[in-house]
Amino acid sequence: MGAIKKLFKLKDKANSQEAYSSTEEAREQIRITYYQSGYGASTKASGCSINLGVCLKNLYYSFEDLCRKQLNEQERLKQPYIEEQEKQRTELKKRETALSIYEDQKNDLISTIDKQKFEMIDVKQNPEVYGIQDVDKRPKAQFYIGLGLLLPITIYLFVFYISASYSAFFKNFETDSLTAAIFDANALKLSLSHGWLEAIFIITIPFVFMGLGYLIHMFQKNKKFISYVKLAALLILTFMFDVILAYLIEKKIFDFDRVLGETFSPSIAIESVNFWGIIFAGFVVYLIWGLVFDFVMKEHENVDKIKTFIRGKKEEIKNTELKKSDLLIKVDIIKQEVTSINGKISELQSKIDGFVFPVKEYLHYHYQYKEGWFQSINEVLALPAKSKDELKTKCETVSLDHLKELNLENMDFQHLVFTKN
Structure with missing residues (x-):
């Protein structure tokens, strides 16, 4: 040894x-x-x-x-x-730094999602906070009341203009009754007897007035001088159409009752109560319909603004959730790498200690x-x-x-x- x-x-x-x-x-x-x-x-x-x-x-x-x-x-x-x-x-320090950044980003995304969910609820109570102006906080009742009034008025206008148009253009009067002149229960049926083109003409006239009412609503949205000019022109056009209808009906009533030798003239129409009754039965109700329609559309836009805001927030939440999911995957990967690196460090340390x-x-x-x-x-x-x-x-x-x-x-x-x- x-x-x-x-x-x-x-x-x-x-x-x-x-x-x-x-x-x-x-x-x-x-x-x-x-x-x-x-x-x-x-x-x-x-x-x-x-x-x-x-x-x-x-x-x-x-x-x-x-x-x-x-x-x-x-x-x-x-x-x-x-x-x-x-x-x-x-490498471990790099992973820990990345993990810290990802954790901060994850917390930010969670806070963003919570904020977006809160805004979806709060916008109904405080729309002006989110830049939604001129919105009633309780538009539903007013909207449905306006819609409830608009439907029967619309039906009335359809009946009035179908009957009045038929009376003005195609009907042969058998009475001088104003009611019979304005309203004819068989107007659609009788217009078909004159031909399908006449029937289409009578049926589509109410839609012309509805279209004019829609244009009036759209022109009111733009607070410009040209819009007001267009609005005035539409009202005058609608009024003139009603005047024509009233004039034609009044002329037929006059012709039914006229004395031999009498001729109908615009002055006679203007002095006739029936003439103005037809105009007010149509044009005034049409104005009421236009105001109610404008009100209902504004209320709907109020509701729609909030709904659009909420839909946008839902889309934002969806996108944020996707980012969060991707981030969580990265966090899991980094955590696995950190665990693996710690294991390698411990293994190397055991070799160094040995x-x-x-x-x-x-x-x-x-x-x-x-x-x-x-x-x-x-x-x-x-x-x-x-x-x-x-x-x-x-x-x-x-x-x-x-x-x-x-x-x-x-x-x-x-x-x-x-x-x-």
């Missing part, structure tokens, strides 16, 4: 650049020392395979103990693990020791050749069992790391 201690002292010196200027020369000296140590131990033990097993164990544990004590050498061997650990820590066993170097010395052992058997022992071969075979078996026990058999890598648990 004294030779082995000297051997390791030589190895220590081989690791010191001050003691040896040539690493290769030092390694060769160590190899020779192992060879000589094996040779000498075999000579003393007469090549006994049992003694070889004990010597190989002592050799291994002495070599392992030396590796643990060689701090400078261990530091050099561990340097790749230290560098890799620093690299992993840098020690690095130079496998190739030990095997090299192991075989040198075994070579010296076998050489002693060949040269020193006075045994028959067959007995020497049998002894060497036993020693070879002991050597292989020793390596198997250490899990160093067929080892193809340079270093083995013993971690500290």
Whole structure:
């Protein structure tokens, strides 16, 4: 064992650049020392395979103990693990920074979604806060009341203009009754008897007035001088159409009652109560319809402004939720990477805390020791050749069992790391 201690002292010196200027020369000296140590131990033990097993164990544990004590050498061997650990820590900082940013973004998105949901509720109470002006906070009742009034007035105008138009253009009067002149329950049926073109003409006249009423509403939305001019023109046009209808009906009533020699004139129409009754039954009701229609449309627009705002917020929430989902996926990926990197750092730290066993170097010395052992058997022992071969075979078996026990058999890598648990 004294030779082995000297051997390791030589190895220590081989690791010191001050003691040896040539690493290769030092390694060769160590190899020779192992060879000589094996040779000498075999000579003393007469090549006994049992003694070889004990010597190989002592050799291994002495070599392992030396590796643990060689701090400078261990530091050099561990340097790749230290560098890799620093690299992993840098990657960990990057992931933690990214995770912090993603978490802040996630919290911002959650706050945005909560704000958008609150705005969807609050806009009904405080529409002006969200830039929705001239909106009644309770438009529903007024809207439905206006709509309820608009429907029967619309029906009235359809009946009036269908009947009045038929009376003015196609009807042959059989009475001078104003009611019969304005309202004829069989106006549609009788207009069909004159032909389908006449029927279409009578049916579509109310839609002309509805269209004029819609245009009046649209012109009122634009607070410009030209809009007011157009609005006045439409009202005059509608009034003139009603005047024409009233004039034609009044003329037919006059012709039914006229005395021989009398002729109808505009002055007679203007002085007739029936003439103005027809105009007011049509035009005044039409104005009422236009005002109610305008009111209902404004109320609907009020409701629609809020609904449009809410629809926009729902779309914003949907888009924000998608961003949040994508962000959560990124957060999960980053967290998995952080866990993986922490695991690598812990694994590297366990290697750094342990020690690095130079496998190739030990095997090299192991075989040198075994070579010296076998050489002693060949040269020193006075045994028959067959007995020497049998002894060497036993020693070879002991050597292989020793390596198997250490899990160093067929080892193809340079270093083995013993971690500290």
